[in-house]
Amino acid sequence: MSAARDIRPRQDDLANLASSPSASFNSPSSHSSTLNRIVPVNAKHLKPFATEDIKVLLLENVNETGREILSQQGYQVEFLKSSLPEDQLIEKIRDVHVIGIRSKTKLTARVLKEAKNLIVIGCFCIGTNQVDLQYAADQGIAVFNSPFSNSRSVAELVIGEMVVLARQLGDRSNEMHNGTWNKVSNGCWEIRGKTLGIVGYGHIGAQLSVLAEAMGMSVIYYDVLNIMSLGTAHQVESLEQLLAQADFVTLHVPEIAETKGMIGPKQFEQMKKGSYLINASRGTVVDIPALIDASRSGKIAGAALDVYPNEPAGNGDYFNSELNTWGEDLRSLKNLILTPHIGGSTEEAQKAIGVEVAQALVRYANEGSTQGAVNLPEVTLRSLTMDEPNHARVIYIHKNIPGVLRKVNEIIGDHNVDKQMTDSRGDVAYLMADISNVDTATIRDLYTRLESLPSRIMTRILY
Ligand SMILES: NC(=O)C1=CN([C@@H]2O[C@H](COP(=O)(O)OP(=O)(O)OC[C@H]3O[C@@H](n4cnc5c(N)ncnc54)[C@H](O)[C@@H]3O)[C@@H](O)[C@H]2O)C=CC1
Numbered sequence: 001m002s003a004a005r006d007i008r009p010r011q012d013d014l015a016n017l018a019s020s021p022s023a024s025f026n027s028p029s030s031h032s033s034t035l036n037r038i039v040p041v042n043a044k045h046l047k048p049f050a051t052e053d054i055k056v057l058l059l060e061n062v063n064e065t066g067r068e069i070l071s072q073q074g075y076q077v078e079f080l081k082s083s084l085p086e087d088q089l090i091e092k093i094r095d096v097h098v099i100g101i102r103s104k105t106k107l108t109a110r111v112l113k114e115a116k117n118l119i120v121i122g123c124f125c126i127g128t129n130q131v132d133l134q135y136a137a138d139q140g141i142a143v144f145n146s147p148f149s150n151s152r153s154v155a156e157l158v159i160g161e162m163v164v165l166a167r168q169l170g171d172r173s174n175e176m177h178n179g180t181w182n183k184v185s186n187g188c189w190e191i192r193g194k195t196l197g198i199v200g201y202g203h204i205g206a207q208l209s210v211l212a213e214a215m216g217m218s219v220i221y222y223d224v225l226n227i228m229s230l231g232t233a234h235q236v237e238s239l240e241q242l243l244a245q246a247d248f249v250t251l252h253v254p255e256i257a258e259t260k261g262m263i264g265p266k267q268f269e270q271m272k273k274g275s276y277l278i279n280a281s282r283g284t285v286v287d288i289p290a291l292i293d294a295s296r297s298g299k300i301a302g303a304a305l306d307v308y309p310n311e312p313a314g315n316g317d318y319f320n321s322e323l324n325t326w327g328e329d330l331r332s333l334k335n336l337i338l339t340p341h342i343g344g345s346t347e348e349a350q351k352a353i354g355v356e357v358a359q360a361l362v363r364y365a366n367e368g369s370t371q372g373a374v375n376l377p378e379v380t381l382r383s384l385t386m387d388e389p390n391h392a393r394v395i396y397i398h399k400n401i402p403g404v405l406r407k408v409n410e411i412i413g414d415h416n417v418d419k420q421m422t423d424s425r426g427d428v429a430y431l432m433a434d435i436s437n438v439d440t441a442t443i444r445d446l447y448t449r450l451e452s453l454p455s456r457i458m459t460r461i462l463y
């Protein structure tokens, strides 16, 4: 069995590498020109560095299932319960190879520019709008998420909220907490027989559709894609049609340019009088001042919000509601449920997300597999074993321009390439090749030559 080693870009090893007899390294000028280092690692699994060298930063209270998987790899795992303000994030991210976040932490181009050692981002949630995915891809940084592990939790929350809104339970409960007995049936309804309008019929919307029908509701949905309906739900052609028919409108779209302010004054006008709005997608999808107006005027009979345009960083922080033009805020409204972005916050969801995303991070760091990545082409080769002596896996992330593969194959083609896979996504391409019968000096030489190609974004060699 051979010793397993790895070559990886790493900024803080200038001294080690500059003295390397078999390779020359230039000073770093950008993320993609950071330096590499060669570290022996344990022979059972191939690692990108010596395991104890990998620095992982986990923010926003990532579940312990994920923390354990990463710690068991021997990585250095730093865990924080909340997100960080941008300046502190920039300080911390400079040093780390792997970062795990949830929906709050914004990984903008400005932040990522400082992340010289970063190879991968794990979003321990569904949404990836908080990450500049294209910038990350352009730097060769892979991004993973958990596409559906909390979908059911969100769908169940929405079902619960519809009953709570239809029966004004939030207000009744508040009154009782204040010592007031107020037994009313006016404006209180069953949800059976009502129409639910789902905007965005993806993982959450579709799951909700099934649950709502089981409660006796009729389901209509609007989506930019033509999507097969479940049960007896049916797709409508426009948002306007949905708003005109639905007793409950619930939003399950991603935060993208097209969905910002999707529900504003005009859409509240188009809703049925006495209907309800639920938003557990992203805060920017609903115009909050318009919601306040629609609630004050009695156009809508209630609303449930789980997400906000500006959310506090951590527990205990002050929640500041936006105001309408009259200076009225959300907290003053009747029959309004406000929850602190807990749609996906169940034990089941968080445990499953912890496992799923941490495993993807380990697979990427240890083996280079981009299966499930949201910003890079999905490329995978079968798992590496250390049974094959003098075996190396070349990972070459490069600009998707003509002629690159010829150049790469000129470099690796003199060796025994056992398998190779390449794919592109937009301007970025990802190549993986397993090579046998190569010694350390050859690996260094391959690395140096690949690094010197103008198409290079990031080179990693696992061995
Ligand atoms: N409150 C919470 O804790 C949680 C919130 N979320 C949010 O919910 C969103 C939806 O989640 P999933 O259902 O898993 O996403 P998904 O990607 O499975 O489904 C989204 C659907 O929205 C549709 N869509 C996109 N743009 C649209 C537009 N302009 N008009 C109509 N439909 C449009 C898509 O075609 C897709 O079918 C996530 O992006 C995330 O932001 C997700 C999980 C938890």
Ligand SMILES: O=C(O)C(=O)COP(=O)(O)O
Residues within 6 Å of the ligand: 102, 103, 104, 124, 125, 126, 127, 128, 150, 341, 342, 343, 344, 345
């Ligand atoms: O999964 C998502 O997109 C969510 O919005 C849940 O976010 P969270 O992990 O609770 O910060």
